[in-house]
Amino acid sequence: MPSLVSEFVAEYGSLLAEGTLATVVMTLVPTAISYVFGLALGVVLYLTAPGSLRPAPVLNAVLGWVVNVLRSFPFIVLMVFIIPLTRQVMGTGSGLAGIIPPLVLATAPFIARMVEQSLSEVPRASVEAVEACGASVPRIVLSALLPEALPSIVRGAAVVLIAVLGYTAMAGAIGAGGLGDIAVRYGYYRRVDEVMWVAVVVLVVIVQAIQGACNLAARRVDHRTRR
16 A cells, blocks of 8 residues: 555656645635735725715616626636737736636626625624714725625635635646646546546645635634624
């Protein structure tokens, strides 16, 4: 048994290590970029909704339509559809660089809706208390809305990260690699089941780590759990 393990590591260890690193990069980098756009878009969607702090029905409807259109694309279709744009932005339509734009376009609208929902769950009394002090809209957002919604937003980050991790399985279509691509290539095409199972186990470990870290972070930022 030890010899079999050592042979497996010698033959496939570097492949799986590179795939794990590629998967982590493809998950974290696009998610971080997506949160920059998604958080801002989610706040605007909340503020411009009917009955909110700065209602703007036309702007809200247009932004909502754009978000819904982007969310309706299957990721593999979106990835191929925007290859010309990806080449313009990243200089290439393949590899790790080529997967970032489609992942951002697929993830940012999802984040926007989650942030909008989290902000909508903030008690109106918390907003009105700050508003009564004469605070500006940016001040209300920064001092009342986002702090109150932060635990929900952090928990939502686990859903987002795991969804992006799932998207990376399709990255092999443009040569970006990753564990999902390894599992498909070696498990389905080459019938090397051992590699597929190890890749799957590593993916499960990553998912559990993401969920556990986000749950811990959510408890840390939730003032209600510290009372």
